[in-house]
Amino acid sequence: MTALLPGAAAWQDEYMQSSQASSTMIGREEELRALAESYGLAVQSKPQAVVVAGEAGLGKTRLLREFLHGTAASARVLSGQCVDLGPLAAPYAPIAAVLRALASEIGLAELLDLAGPGRDALALLLPEAGTAEPALPTANLVLEAVSTVLERAAESLPTVVVVEDLHWADESSLAVLGFILRAFDGGKFMLVMTYRSDDVHRGHPLRAFLAEVERGRYAKNIRLGRLGRDQVRQQVEAITGAPASYELVENVLSRSDGIPFFVEELVGVDGCATPTELPSSLRDLLLARYERMDEPVQYFLRVIAAGGTCVPHLLAESAFDRTLDDFEASARLAQQANLIGIDGDSYTFRHALLREAIHADLLPGERTRFHTRYAQALESGDPAHRDTAAVAYHWDAANVPDKTFKASVTAMGEAWRSFAYTTSARMGERALELWDSVDRPEQAAGMPRYRLMGRTAEAHNLAGDGERSLAVIRLAAGEPAATGHARARLLADQARYLGFNAKAGSEELLLQALELVPPDTDENLRARLLNWLAARYMLAGTLDEAIAVATEALNLAAAAGNDEERSVAANLRGVSRINAGDVAGGREDLESAEGLAEGNAQALLRFRVNYSDTLNLLGLYNESIEVAEAGIARARQLGVERTTGALLSSNAVEPLFALGDWSRAAALLERNLQLSPPxxxxxxxxxxxxxxxxxxxxxxxxxxxxxxxxxxxxxxxxxxxxxxxxxxxxxxxxxxxxxxxxxxxxxxxxxxxxxxxxxxxxxxxxxxxxxxxxxxxxxxxxxxxxxxxxxxxxxxxxxxxxxxxxxxxxxxxxxxxxxxxxxxxxxxxxxxxxxxxxxxxxxxxxxxxxxxxxxxxxxxxxxxxxxxxxxxxxxxxxxxxxxxxxxxxxxxxxxxxxxxxxxxPNDDELTGRERQVLALVADGLSNREIGERLFISGKTASVHVSAIMRKLGASSRTEAASRALKRT
Incomplete structure (x- = not known):
């Protein structure tokens, strides 16, 4: 054991031998029972999801600790922590932590085996799982891979996944958790999540996720309340080991408002007998025990606070600029004082509020120094495992615009590649904010500002923030440097986003874009613009214009040898021709579109969107569903489930209703509404x-x-x-x-x-x-x-x-x-x-x-x-x-x-001839075909069918055949 630092006070040595946390959890019996009940159901292969909500300091983590202590002997517990890095937080952090915890228990190789076909997708979350890009890296493959791993892990051994502090979670992590909630149908699995309710304001991204949890099949919400007077008394007495006076209880209750963490802190600062002995503010209360530590320990805690709520040992050591002995001794004293804890190889503050108070107390020079060291330490690490979002956060906190800018652009691209579009958009926004503060920003970013704006707008669009995507793309299109073909692309993107968000003006923008790409300049770009314009005309019902523009696009793409745009043009022209009356010609175009799309995922998706809708309108319901479902599966693989996938799902829902399969239609409908499509x-x-x-x-x-x-x-x-x-x-x-x-x-x-x-x-x-x-x-x-x-x-x-x-x-x-x-x-x-x-x-x-x-x-x-x-x-x-x-x-x-x-009635019995006719109806024959088979006229067959339906009380030929089969 490392010796105490020289000069440590004698009281401190004695004080640190005890903890201010009571040995008995007070006032949470019902909540603990609810968790135990959910775990009992999970063990019966009825997956459970529990959300524990409460204000900061109410004891969410303590409740989980008590619960997990009771399940440790029978369950595997995997934990993940959301981190407070603001809008620059890295995507998937708690999910990656859960997977690493599982890998440390069963081995990385077995974890990859559990993922099955999705093993390559895990490399987006766990770089150590492989350096090669997945063959088909998609957002939904990531979701499915994580879900598959956890589901299979829970087949034999009860598995409890704990994710704390959801109020800091990035949208990509929430997407994974939401997918798990929807996907799990069996297995001994329990998902427990916590969040700080006082931090979830109106418009907070967590609100939509919580609404989804409430709709879940196995969901349970636990809301922690403040302690009452008797419970505060019990907690004070459990901490002090002595009876608590009326004055002490009243003072602690009035100053803590019944929040257990504040009760512990108040009792721990030695003065609770009278109001004058209590700290005067929340900040003073949080810092009281910190300030009673010796200066080396305070310095260590300030360094750790700059690193976050959970800081790996090697990273903390790199950021600490004093001796290793000082580091270890200070860490030991801080742990003994119950200010920090050890979680694996990381240091964690006893409570996030304490970390926030210490970080807020940093001097400007300290803030710059500490965060600079963290950024440098992260940058010097293994590039394959580098957290560029954390690098950007620390450079931003250190107020170094040039480095923040470059790290933000890098992190934007990495978040995009891992399908964390919200994070990507935020990184892009931060880089744009810094553009004018950076020396030669275009060179640092590797692109002009309008292109960075365009990529940010697309990230917003894919993340579901339609209004913001439109606002950013308008600014991009208005950039003076955006001219010619570059501006045409931006105008086309603006037109697409308008369409996604049910707003007018797409046609005008596409016509402007076409003027910027005259014939014989860029045939592929012009063909693409023409196709987008033809699509808008088709949707607007101006079919002649749609056919004409699609024909021009088809000819142009054919001359350029561009099969993708040829497929799209044939697709659009085919649908438009069918609606205009040329059904045979339109079907030929659609067949051509399918052949040209072979091997091109995006073109094939567009074909399936339009073809499935057309089949439904033509009354070919089964064929429509088949085409749409194939497209839905492909959309999930390509990570576009909430855009093109939602459109295909809508196309599948309608024929499912038309066939009378309402339960299946409703399930598909609800799933896609939860994805918040454009x-x-x-x-x-x-x-x-x-x-x-x-x-x-x-x-x-x-x-x-x-x-x-x-x-x-x-x-x-x-x-x-x-x-x-x-x-x-x-x-x-x-x-x-x-x-x-x-x-x-x-x-x-x-x-x-x-x-x-x-x-x-x-x-x-x-x-x-x-x-x-x-x-x-x-x-x-x-x-x-x-x-x-x-x-x-x-x-x-x-x-x-x-x-x-x-x-x-x-x-x-x-x-x-x-x-x-x-x-x-x-x-x-x-x-x-x-x-x-x-x-x-x-x-x-x-x-x-x-x-x-x-x-x-x-x-x-x-x-x-x-x-x-x-x-x-x-x-x-x-x-x-x-x-x-x-x-x-x-x-x-x-x-x-x-x-x-x-x-x-007896007189409603079918005659022999009617039974013959009914058998042929059941075989799907028309009246004319029945007449030919029985050597009677079609009109006579019709009379027989009407009589059959009347006698059977059937409203359709299909129902008549069904009733007859039941009778036999």
């Missing part, structure tokens, strides 16, 4: 969320969501015709469900306005909804303009080339059928039912509802009861509970009992 992609997902909430039967909930998100939806609708038509459908259906028919018609009649541009896949559903509202108005005795129906039918006729047109036509005709044009003709609804398989699942059950309504109007009560019962069953089974509720309400109004025995 505004426009978020709007697509929220639109599906509102729609499914409405048809799920929660009209009030849908209305609340719609009111909240309506500004964003309407903003997007101003720049995208498909979104405008989607919005018209959603707002019309919501108003219809609420009984606000006038408002519903106002929303639906957008399709008759001059602003409307035809997009058949969106027009046809809106036309059917408009017909529904028009019929409802007529039933209510409201007659609209005489030519409304005629004008609607004109749009319907114009879209007759669309493959699903017959089904939508049949639904439209049924809605406005009957003598009064109110949809009271059962035959019309039977005809619609024959086409129901081509429509989304909720409409198949809706057709059953309306068929029952028409049957009631015709006096066919027995048939109506069976039909409405099927609508209730089908709606509830699929998730379209709104249909079930409407069917039940209609039956109740008519006095029909739907809950009794569900047996058909």
């Amino acid at each position: 505004s426009s992609f978020h709007a697509y997902l929220m639109r599906s969320k509102i729609w499914s909430t409405l048809w799920g039967g929660d009209i009030a909930g849908a209305d609340t969501l719609f009111r909240r998100w309506q500004p964003l939806l309407r903003e997007l609708a101003r720049v995208e015709m498909q979104s405008r038509l989607h919005l018209a459908i959603l707002s019309t259906e919501l108003a219809w469900a609420q009984g606000e028919l006038d408002h519903a018609w106002q929303e639906a009649s957008f399709i008759l306005s001059p602003a409307f541009r035809p997009l058949p896949g969106y027009d046809l559903p809106l036309l059917a909804v408009a017909a529904r509202v028009l019929a409802a108005l007529r039933r209510a005795g409201v007659q609209g303009p005489a030519d409304d129906e005629r004008r609607l039918r004109a749009v319907l006729a114009r879209d007759s080339f669309w493959p699903t047109h017959p089904a939508w036509q049949a639904l439209y005709d049924a809605e406005l059928g009957g003598t009064q044009g109110t949809g009271d003709d059962p035959a019309g609804w039977n005809r619609a039912g024959l086409h129901a398989a081509a429509l989304p699942a909720h409409l198949r059950h809706y057709i059953g509802l309306r068929t029952g309504q028409a049957q009631l109007a015709a006096g066919h009560r027995t048939e109506a009861a069976a039909t409405l019962r099927a609508a209730v069953d089908g709606g509830n089974a699929s998730g379209a509970h709104l249909v079930a509720e409407l069917a039940r309400d209609l039956a109740a109004q008519a006095g029909l009992a739907l809950d009794g025995p569900r047996q058909r």
Whole structure:
């Protein structure tokens, strides 16, 4: 043991033999029990997540220490600490610490084996895991690799991962933790996290993460409160080992406000008998015991405070400019005084508040000296393991602009390569702040300021901060040095960010960019700009312009031999041609786009985005899902899950709902909403969320969501015709469900306005909804303009080339059928039912509802009861509970009992011929094909099918076949 420093006071020697922390934890029995309960569930392979929140000093770390002491014999405990380096904190620090703790226990080789295919991605967090760049380094591979390692580690041995001080966590670490919360379905795993609640202000990035935790399946929140009078008494007596007087307890309580750490500090400074003996401020309280140490110990603590809350021994030793004996002796005394602790090979302050107080007490010269030494020590380390973010932090704290600037630019690039985009953006912002304070900044940065601005803007965009990305890219485009092709690229980026954030103006910016890249200058850049412009025209519904610009891009890219841009151009032209009426030509373009995209990940993703959407609109739901899901998987691999991946997910959600697979659609929807995608992609997902909430039967909930998100939806609708038509459908259906028919018609009649541009896949559903509202108005005795129906039918006729047109036509005709044009003709609804398989699942059950309504109007009560019962069953089974509720309400109004025995009358038994027809229906044959097989006319086959559906109480051919199979 190292001897005491010369001159150490005798009282100090005696004082340091005891600790001011009470041996018994006071007032946390319920919280400790809650942690133990969660651990018990984790041991049963029910993964648990617990967040412990509380003000600074309430004892979060002490609570965890007590909890972990009770699990040490049965569990593996892995800890990670978030560090307080402000906006220049390195990404993934606590996650890397957890992985290193595991590697030290099982060995690095076994840890890499646990990662499986993701082992290369771990090199982004653990340089010692390998020096080679991963073959496909992506953000999501990092998330999946960490999750896989921990999940496999927890298969045999209960594993508790502790991450403290989340209020200092970088967004990349939060992304990993969030992914773990979503990904874990089994294993003996428990994740415990703490944060300082008084530091999490409005707008703090941790708030979104905490909201995600609260929605988790196995999440638990523990909030620590302050101690009461009796608990303060118990703590004082546990520390002093003697009864506490009333005056002492009152003084300590009034000055500590019941915060355990302050109680310990107050008792530890020797004077608590009267108020005058207590320190006069929090800072004085925190520094009281520090100031009673000898000067060498104080100096050591100041050096450590400059290093952070947890400082590796070798780094601290490098920053300490006195003798090694002085260092070791001071460290020993500081530890014995309970001011610091030892965590592995690092020094940690007993409490972060103490470190903050000591650091704030540094003299300006000391601050510069100490942080300079830390920066130099970090820079002299192994380049492969160098923490450039920490280097930037220390140079910044030392107020050395040139070195801070260069380190920030380097750290920006490293954070980008590890997909820590928020950190990358912050490093870029710091470098830009210092630009004018640095000698020859362009040379130091290796790029002009506008390019640094552009990279910073892109980092903001990828991190999800759309407003900031737009603000920075506007400044970049306005830089005097940004001219010619460089400015064209910046304008194009600005146009992209506008599109991502549902803002107008993209087309004008792209036209300006094209003027800066005239023909025969840079064919590849010009082709790319033309493709972006064609995409904006396509989304705006100006299809002729989209086709023309995409054709120009296609020819230009072909001449330049650029297959990627050729694929994108063919893709855009194909979708536009299909929507304009040339379905066959458009399909040829799309096939060409897929072939040209082979081997190019980004081009293939763009193809899958547009192709999956087109397949869905064409009614090819299974194929659409297959294409979208392949794209989603690839987007995750490429680290663009929250951008392109969110768009593909939106494309998968719609056909999943259309097939009636609501649970799968809802799960995909929620996962992607949690990723906080850019505004426009978020709007697509929220639109599906509102729609499914409405048809799920929660009209009030849908209305609340719609009111909240309506500004964003309407903003997007101003720049995208498909979104405008989607919005018209959603707002019309919501108003219809609420009984606000006038408002519903106002929303639906957008399709008759001059602003409307035809997009058949969106027009046809809106036309059917408009017909529904028009019929409802007529039933209510409201007659609209005489030519409304005629004008609607004109749009319907114009879209007759669309493959699903017959089904939508049949639904439209049924809605406005009957003598009064109110949809009271059962035959019309039977005809619609024959086409129901081509429509989304909720409409198949809706057709059953309306068929029952028409049957009631015709006096066919027995048939109506069976039909409405099927609508209730089908709606509830699929998730379209709104249909079930409407069917039940209609039956109740008519006095029909739907809950009794569900047996058909004997006269509803199928004939032999009908059973033959039903077998062919089950095989998927059309009426014409059935007629050819049975040597009857198609019309006769249709009559048989209608009779079968009536007898079986089925609302569609598919449902009829399903019911028949159940009977057998």
